[in-house]
Amino acid sequence: MTLKPPPAADAPAPRRTVLPILEARSLTKQYRMPGETVDAVRGVTLSVMPGEFVALMGPSGSGKSTLLQLLGGLDQPTAGEVLLEGEPIGRLSDSDATRLRRERTGFVFQSFNLVPLMNVVENVGLPFTISGQDPRSPELAGRIREAIALVDLTGKERHKPDQLSAGEQQRVAVARAIVTRPALLFADEPTGNLDFRTGLDILGALWRTCVERGQTIVLVTHDAKAAAYADRVFVVGDGQIQDEIVLGRREDHAAAPLITRLALLGL
Numbered sequence: 077m078t079l080k081p082p083p084a085a086d087a088p089a090p091r092r093t094v095l096p097i098l099e100a101r102s103l104t105k106q107y108r109m110p111g112e113t114v115d116a117v118r119g120v121t122l123s124v125m126p127g128e129f130v131a132l133m134g135p136s137g138s139g140k141s142t143l144l145q146l147l148g149g150l151d152q153p154t155a156g157e158v159l160l161e162g163e164p165i166g167r168l169s170d171s172d173a174t175r176l177r178r179e180r181t182g183f184v185f186q187s188f189n190l191v192p193l194m195n196v197v198e199n200v201g202l203p204f205t206i207s208g209q210d211p212r213s214p215e216l217a218g219r220i221r222e223a224i225a226l227v228d229l230t231g232k233e234r235h236k237p238d239q240l241s242a243g244e245q246q247r248v249a250v251a252r253a254i255v256t257r258p259a260l261l262f263a264d265e266p267t268g269n270l271d272f273r274t275g276l277d278i279l280g281a282l283w284r285t286c287v288e289r290g291q292t293i294v295l296v297t298h299d300a301k302a303a304a305y306a307d308r309v310f311v312v313g314d315g316q317i318q319d320e321i322v323l324g325r326r327e328d329h330a331a332a333p334l335i336t337r338l339a340l341l342g343l
């Protein structure tokens with residue numbers, strides 16, 4: 077057996093290049109309707125690194141949801157491409173794209189979309205049930221418990237959606253989206269239907285998944301107070317990324333620094 081010689085003291089440290097988990101290249105989306113074409117997304121290029129929390133922030137109609145749908149593979153671009161973990165998702169077959177989406181991504185929307193007849197544990201375990209796994213197996217039951225704890229709903233496991241507040245229901249939706257440990261979590265205005273205080277609970281839950289589990293998050297919001305939770309904010313306007321504001325990771329989520337930066341940019 078030959079032993080590899082130890083690296084020379086002055087040898088450069090092995091380079092570990094971290095690749096973006098998500099990339100958009102010149103993404104364009106046109107909605108064609110009789111007598112009208114809407115340019116909803118107009119040449120967006122961006123990348124997201126593993127573990128990052130980014131926000132797409134912009135006014136109503138600016139193309140945020142369309143962009144999120146393209147990034148999450150829920151819709152096809154008119155031109156350009158999306159790469160998930162380096163793989164162009166547009167070139168996958170429908171079944172491979174569906175599998176990739178199911179295994180690698182999670183979604184939270186403004187409406188919680190919980191199953192009314194199912195309790196918290198059953199709702200959170202739904203992704204396992206759908207993929208033919210037994211959510212009561214010790215391993216998956218443990219993961220469900222962990223996701224419920226992360227969104228601070230321990231003790232409410234047997235509650236059905238109509239026995240929960242709106243904010244608690246949305247936290248169930250967050251737990252359901254992260255229980256499969258997706259590489260990427262997409263959230264479109266997850267606090268949109270909630271009052272300010274309750275909205276903060278949801279953002280806090282998203283933030284904890286990011287800090288405690290290294291969850292990568294793409295959050296769509298029109299609200300600077302929500303975007304202030306992100307490490308980086310893409311300012312969306314008229315279907316384009318108008319600016320990028322790096323906030324860095326902070327324990328303090330005060331919106332003032334972001335609002336100041338936006339004002340300096342004239343936004």
Ligand SMILES: Nc1ncnc2c1ncn2[C@@H]1O[C@H](COP(=O)(O)OP(=O)(O)OP(=O)(O)O)[C@@H](O)[C@H]1O
Pocket residue numbers: 107108109114115116134135136137138139140141142143298
């Ligand atoms: N299915 C569709 N068919 C035609 N036009 C659409 C469709 N979906 C969105 N649009 C248009 O595309 C543009 C961008 O819409 P989008 O929903 O992405 O905006 P948004 O930034 O998410 O807005 P909001 O904050 O109100 O949710 C708008 O002009 C909208 O009217």
Ligand SMILES: [Mg+2]
Pocket residue numbers: 140141142
């Ligand atoms: Mg929207």
